[in-house]
Amino acid sequence: MKVKICGIRDLETALYAKQIGTDAIGFVFAKSKRQLSAEQAEEMAAGLGKDLLKVGVFVNEELEKIESIASQASLDVIQLHGDEPPEFAEKLRLPVIKAFSFEKGAKLSDILSYPADFILLDSPAGPYRGGNGTSFDWKLLEKESFDRSRLILAGGLNKENVKEAIRTVRPFAVDVSSGVETDGKKDQEKMNQFIQTVKGVTKNDYICTTR
Numbered sequence: 255m256k257v258k259i260c261g262i263r264d265l266e267t268a269l270y271a272k273q274i275g276t277d278a279i280g281f282v283f284a285k286s287k288r289q290l291s292a293e294q295a296e297e298m299a300a301g302l303g304k305d306l307l308k309v310g311v312f313v314n315e316e317l318e319k320i321e322s323i324a325s326q327a328s329l330d331v332i333q334l335h336g337d338e339p340p341e342f343a344e345k346l347r348l349p350v351i352k353a354f355s356f357e358k359g360a361k362l363s364d365i366l367s368y369p370a371d372f373i374l375l376d377s378p379a380g381p382y383r384g385g386n387g388t389s390f391d392w393k394l395l396e397k398e399s400f401d402r403s404r405l406i407l408a409g410g411l412n413k414e415n416v417k418e419a420i421r422t423v424r425p426f427a428v429d430v431s432s433g434v435e436t437d438g439k440k441d442q443e444k445m446n447q448f449i450q451t452v453k454g455v456t457k458n459d460y461i462c463t464t465r
């Protein structure tokens with residue numbers, strides 16, 4: 255099970271994420287309390303080396319701006335967390351994660367037809383388009399039959415609920431932001447506990463016949 259920790263805002267936290275086995279970190283360039291400038295991300299990227307994926311999170315941003323920030327901050331993946339149409343994602347040169355709000359009535363087949371490398375399911379937007387710390391009803395996905403190998407689960411995950419979330423949804427990866435923070439800042443103990451919990455979940459815990 256892969257883990258992305260989103261909303262990293264300083265090099266010390268990024269290096270700690272790498273040390274504890276995080277697979278990807280997210281830099282938020284959208285309107286958010288975690289928003290970064292391209293320069294801040296560039297500085298962190300320079301101190302990080304190559305073996306931790308850097309995901310840039312954008313909401314309804316212009317293509318040229320995304321490409322420019324991606325190049326300046328050495329991003330590996332683009333996460334589109336707004337209302338970007340399929341043609342927009344197809345124009346991007348880097349791999350794409352497309353986020354969708356998921357709630358009762360959402361049409362999974364439409365979501366899965368979006369041309370992205372990964373599909374991220376999050377709870378409906380709160381004050382910001384993402385990173386609000388709220389989860390959706392994972393049971394809505396439990397019995398659905400689809401290819402889960404490009405599914406990323408997000409929204410209100412934390413060390414207490416992530417095991418149950420993985421068992422229910424059986425995603426390829428999980429993404430967390432608020433759940434590893436204390437008073438709005440990344441908390442190293444919570445990050446470590448989250449990673450240990452996720453990496454401790456074995457396939458036996460959640461493999462079943464529904465793919």
Ligand SMILES: O=C(O)c1ccccc1N[C@@H]1O[C@H](COP(=O)(O)O)[C@@H](O)[C@H]1O
Pocket residue numbers: 260261280282284285286287288289311313335353374376382383384385386387388408409410411429430431432433
């Ligand atoms: O983290 C943010 O501030 C953010 C802002 C705008 C769009 C997306 C954002 N983050 C993504 O939101 C989800 C859920 O986060 P949380 O764990 O519920 O806080 C996750 O995919 C982040 O990548």
